[in-house]
Amino acid sequence: MDTPASSSSGAGSYVVTTPRVRAELVANAPDGIVPGKSIELGLLIEHQPQWHTYWKNPGDSGLPTQLDWQLPPGWDAAEIAWPTPHPIRIGNLVNYGYEGKVLLPVKVQIPTTFAADSTSATVQLKASWLVCRVECIPEEGSFSLAIPAKSSTGMYAADFAAAHAQEPVALQGESSATVEGSKLQLRISGLPAALQNQSLQVLPESANTLHHAMEAGKDFTQQWDGAVWTATVPLSDARGDTPAELPLVLTTTDRTAAGNAVAWRTVAPISGQWQAAAVAQVSPELAAALAKNAEQQGAAPAAPPAASGSLWLALLGGLVGGLILNLMPCVFPILAIKVLGFAGHGNQLREQRMAGLAYTAGVVLSFLALGGLLLALRATGEQLGWGFQLQSPLVVALLATLFTVIGLNLAGLFEFGHFVPSSLAGKQASNPLTNAFLSGVLAVAIASPCTAPFMGASMGLAISMPAAQALLIFAALGIGMALPYLLASWVPAVVRWLPRPGAWMDTFRRAMAFPMFATVVWLVWVLGQQSGIDGAATLLALLVLLAALIWALTLQGRTRWVLSILLIAGGAYLISATGKNLSNPAPQIASAAQPNARWQPWSAALVAETTAAGRPVFVDFTAAWCVTCQYNKRTTLSNPEVLQAFDGKQVTLLRADWTRQDPAITAALNQLGRSGVPVYVLYAPGKAPVVLSEVLSVQEVVDAVQALPTQG
The missing domain is CATH 3.40.30.10 (Glutaredoxin)
Structure with a gap:
């Protein structure tokens, strides 16, 4: 019975798909898992047209595919049995890699201690590869595969057989390499007779030894001396110290099979010493190709810090984006009420300026805190972006609760000072700077997800920058958001321009409750997208109970406490019965x-x-x-x-x-x-x-x- 291996419910799947490749962890165990014998595992990569990954020696650029196995105790994985690559010429560069479909097989030895009564064994793999066309993109994947122990796993047997057919065959003849200046004289015997008088390609397994982009008849010459193949090959301009021996793969230019093989491997001892390059530098051709990649991707190189011009543009984008945030319906009421509050201060210019600084500090520090949290989580491997806080249904529910309370306060249903002891209320009144600071924190809490307009490129650049530069951009966003209030607090002309205090200010305050309630409607809709109609209904019911509780607390005497206790008990029951609806994913x-x-x-x-x-x-x-x-x-x-x-x-x-x-x-x-x-x-x-x-x-x-x- 031939049973395909199945995916595991553990970490990862056996298939990872990106826009450029489809990578699959596959197994070949025709006899099942037998203690003391071996099976084969492999990473099967299917490339999109024009994309390629790399051999063990990638050539002038690139990185080889890396496989990091997590196997059951005692299992021993060998090295990759690399199929023979194709030279891939890109301009003046030559890389060695694979296009189309390739399987990288690995032989795995099963220990004699493996439990014979096991039904299956799970293997896991963390793989990374560099996939290139003109641009190059590093990718990785985590794979998990459950292999049946008692039944045959052989649906990929043909792929393993094809991969082994592409492996270089070890030569039995003698090989030698002699250093002559900047060239190497090769002499290799034991090749099949069918290859005699054919042109061969030389693929060095070691990087920084031979010049990959060698041209036949120019810096690369070859001939047959009877059954012995000889060649003169140029050394790499980035060569290191001379090794004791040089592993080589020889293949035909048209990949014509000879003796049931397409390539042959030999290890040639090196006679003499070549002069190592003073510094192994990137070739001009590779540097030009990398620059072209960066230009086509529209991004700066990842390693160096961002250019000062890019940083200044990002800072300007943050400043403008922060200014625009003040027009959001959830931010504008807070800003408007705070600014109109200056009209009641008369000539208290010092108090106004201190409040402006406190509000600015609350906004800027909040953006720095959010930015720092985002950068810290990304440094630990979390795949997060700006606005991540509203991807949590519980955070959305808490924000809806907060804005319901603010809306009820603006509507005049209650005053915060009535719900706290008189001593605390007195401290609040005597310390308006705290109120201004918390107003800035509140504005940022809901405005942060809407920073994408005019800010997408700046935020993307910020996350790729060093932490200090990234936090500068977050600070610029906060300064831009706080700037209107800060200017109003420091410029007396603004206060003189404001209308005189009067009954209209109470009307305006109550009117500002409706943008807050509109924000609550939006947040409930967001939660409905995340957790479905049941989640939205649960949140609405809890908000109704909250509003009733706040109203009850405004009453007097015994009624206040009876109603409050009943409403709190009802809310607790509702949370215990339906609270899970808030976090359950929507259907x-x-x-x-x-x-x-x-x-x-x-x-x-x-x-x-x-x-x-x-x-x-x-x-x-x-x-x-x-x-x-x-x-x-x-x-x-x-x-x-x-x-x-x-x-x-x-x-x-x-x-x-x-x-x-x-x-x-x-x-x-x-x-x-x-x-x-x-x-x-x-x-x-x-x-x-x-x-x-x-x-x-x-x-x-x-x-x-x-x-x-x-x-x-």
């Missing part, structure tokens, strides 16, 4: 792909598959808690002119919903140099992705789509 029925739906759920594999088929793709990276996303969705992306342009170019429309944390979407945003939503990307076959503005206009989308070639 995924609505996210399933519908054949006739205009917008389909996003996946990196679907983007790669669609563009590989020659069709363009437009991706809307969105979230329910992002106000700008919803505005763009209901205006620009629903505009008939935009939809007609999409249809005319046969653009596939995908929506990446980041309402809840999704590592795959976070990784895709990071690759685009963004750390939050909204992000709008147009993928065209064979071209770099085009990232559009965060605040979309109809003309911008139509122009970008019309620039696409017409589909046949």
Whole structure:
């Protein structure tokens, strides 16, 4: 019986898919798992067209694929049995790697102590690879595979056989390498007779030994001396010290099999010493290719700190983004009431200025705290982006509760001072700086997810910067948000411009309760997207009980305490009975792909598959808690002119919903140099992705789509 290995419910899956490769952990155990015998494991990589990964010696650039196994006790994994690679020429560079489909097999010895009565064994793998076309992208995956112990696992036997057929065969003849200046004289015997008088390729297994981009007849000559193959090959300009021996793989230029093999391996002892390069430097060709990659990706190199010009632009973007945040419906009431409060202070300029500084400190420190938390979590490996706090349903519920309380306070239902002891209320009144500071903290708590407009590139750049520079950008965002209030507190002309105090101020305050209640409606809707209709209903019921409790606490006498106790008990019962609805994920029925739906759920594999088929793709990276996303969705992306342009170019429309944390979407945003939503990307076959503005206009989308070639 031939039973395929199944995925494990442990950490990871046996398949990892990215826009460039599909990687699968596979096994070949035709006799099951037998103590004292061996099985084969392997990483099967299927590349998208024009993409490649690398051999053990990647050549002039690149990195070899790395496999880190976590096996049952006593299991012993050998090294990768590397199939013979193909030379991949890119300009003046030559790399060694694989295109199409390749299997990297590994022999695993089973110990004699393996329990013969086991039903299965789980193997885990952490793999990393560099995949390149013109640009290069490091990728990794965690794999887990359960292998049946008693039944045959052989559905990939043909792939293992093909991989072994591509392995170099060890030569039995003699080999030698003699140093002559900057060249190496090779002399190799034992090759099959069918190869005589054919041209061979030399693939060194060791990096920084031979010059990879050698040209036949110029710096690389070869000939046959009877059954002995001889060649003169150039040494690498980045060569290190002379090793004792040089492992080589020889193959034909057309990969014609001879003696049931396509390549042959030998280890040639080296006679003489070559002069090592003073410093192993990156070749000019490689440096040019890396610069081209960076230019095409639209990003600065990762290692060095950001250029000062990029940093200043990011700081300016943070400042402008912070200013715009003051127009958000949840922030504007706080700002307006605080500024109008100056009208009641008369000429107390010093108090106004101190309040302005306290509010600014609350805003800036809150943004620094959020930014520092984000950077710290990302440093530990968490795949998070800006706005991560609203990806938690419990945080959304707490914010809805907070804004309900604020709205009821603004509406005049209660005053905070009535719920605290008179001594504390006196301290609050005598210390307005604390109130101003907390107002700044409050404004940031809800405004932070909406920083994407005019800020996407700055936030993406910030997360890739050193921590100190990144925190400067977060501070700039806070300064921009606090700037209107700070200027109003320090410029007397603003106070003189304000209307005189009067009954209108109480009316204005009560009117500002409604933007707060509107924010609560939005937050309940967000929670409904995350936890479904049951979660939204539970939150609404709890908010009603909270409002009733606040009203009860405004009563007098015995009624106040009876009603309050009953309402608290009712709230506790509701939380215990239905509280789990707040954190349960929403049913995924609505996210399933519908054949006739205009917008389909996003996946990196679907983007790669669609563009590989020659069709363009437009991706809307969105979230329910992002106000700008919803505005763009209901205006620009629903505009008939935009939809007609999409249809005319046969653009596939995908929506990446980041309402809840999704590592795959976070990784895709990071690759685009963004750390939050909204992000709008147009993928065209064979071209770099085009990232559009965060605040979309109809003309911008139509122009970008019309620039696409017409589909046949």
